[in-house]
Amino acid sequence: MAVEQELYTIRDYIRWAASRFSEARLFFGHGTDNAWDEATALVLQSLHLPWDCDKDTLSARLTLVERELIVERVGRRIDERLPLAYLTGQAYFCGLCFDVNEHVLVPRSPIAELIENGFEPWLASPPNSVLDLCTGSGCIGIACAYAFEWAEVDLSDISAEAIAVAEKNIKRHQLEDRVRAVESDLFEGLQDQSYDLIVSNPPYVNAEDLSTMPAEYQQEPEIALGSGADGLDFTRRLLKEAAARLNDGGVLIVEVGNSWPALEQAFPEVAFTWLEFEHGGHGVFMLFKEQLTQIK
Numbered sequence: 001m002a003v004e005q006e007l008y009t010i011r012d013y014i015r016w017a018a019s020r021f022s023e024a025r026l027f028f029g030h031g032t033d034n035a036w037d038e039a040t041a042l043v044l045q046s047l048h049l050p051w052d053c054d055k056d057t058l059s060a061r062l063t064l065v066e067r068e069l070i071v072e073r074v075g076r077r078i079d080e081r082l083p084l085a086y087l088t089g090q091a092y093f094c095g096l097c098f099d100v101n102e103h104v105l106v107p108r109s110p111i112a113e114l115i116e117n118g119f120e121p122w123l124a125s126p127p128n129s130v131l132d133l134c135t136g137s138g139c140i141g142i143a144c145a146y147a148f149e150w151a152e153v154d155l156s157d158i159s160a161e162a163i164a165v166a167e168k169n170i171k172r173h174q175l176e177d178r179v180r181a182v183e184s185d186l187f188e189g190l191q192d193q194s195y196d197l198i199v200s201n202p203p204y205v206n207a208e209d210l211s212t213m214p215a216e217y218q219q220e221p222e223i224a225l226g227s228g229a230d231g232l233d234f235t236r237r238l239l240k241e242a243a244a245r246l247n248d249g250g251v252l253i254v255e256v257g258n259s260w261p262a263l264e265q266a267f268p269e270v271a272f273t274w275l276e277f278e279h280g281g282h283g284v285f286m287l288f289k290e291q292l293t294q295i296k
Contacts, residue, residue: 004067027214081215094143103161104136110281127196138166206231231259243292
């Protein structure tokens with residue numbers, strides 16, 4: 001007998017999905033870290049219900065169409081190793097919901113914690129202009145627009161498909177008056193614009209790590225992950241060009257993940273400030289414009 005003919009309530013499907021995920025030994029790293037939370041997220045998002053819905057709701061019986069949808073998504077999560085966000089078309093970052101698809105990374109950067117803290121103590125005052133470089137879904141830049149309500153924010157990415165997703169999210173959050181998306185390879189498409197704050201989660205995975213990543217990460221766009229043998233092809237360019245695009249007193253924040261030792265080795269003369277995170281994360285550095293002007 002088919003599963004959808006045996007199970008009926010939300011609670012039934014969360015338990016069933018969690019068991020299937022544990023049995024399949026999935027990798028979790030796109031918003032959850034265990035089978036139960038992954039199953040809960042899949043079921044509730046498929047039903048358009050909030051994470052904190054009333055517990056009594058879990059006893060509600062589902063329609064046949066709803067049951068079939070959940071069974072299909074659980075199957076695809078296991079068989080195709082698709083990240084949950086690609087199945088539901090949405091992901092959360094800084095408490096905000098974003099549209100996502102296979103053309104952008106699933107939002108998960110520890111930079112979210114910096115945004116929520118207003119980038120203190122690195123910014124002397126709230127920025128008037130922000131650039132989210134390698135924006136993907138636009139989540140970092142849009143979250144910055146919420147954090148700094150007077151700031152003009154640019155979202156840039158080399159991928160036209162990613163820019164289309166970012167534009168959709170700008171409209172979703174009704175920020176068209178302050179946020180724009182620009183297709184650009186690094187700074188090439190941004191004309192002579194300069195910024196008080198540049199934030200970037202660029203491709204930084206080295207070739208060895210890229211080839212051995214879990215199957216779920218292999219579903220994400222390679223252009224947003226890999227960056228040469230040591231993972232630093234893009235970051236090298238960024239460090240040499242960023243000073244010219246920062247206003248006086250401007251700040252650069254960049255995530256390089258596990259490539260941070262290679263970065264320090266490549267630029268031994270640079271005093272990177274490596275930021276610490278209360279909720280987990282590593283490999284994010286901060287530099288002031290004055291430090292960047294010394295990089296050759």
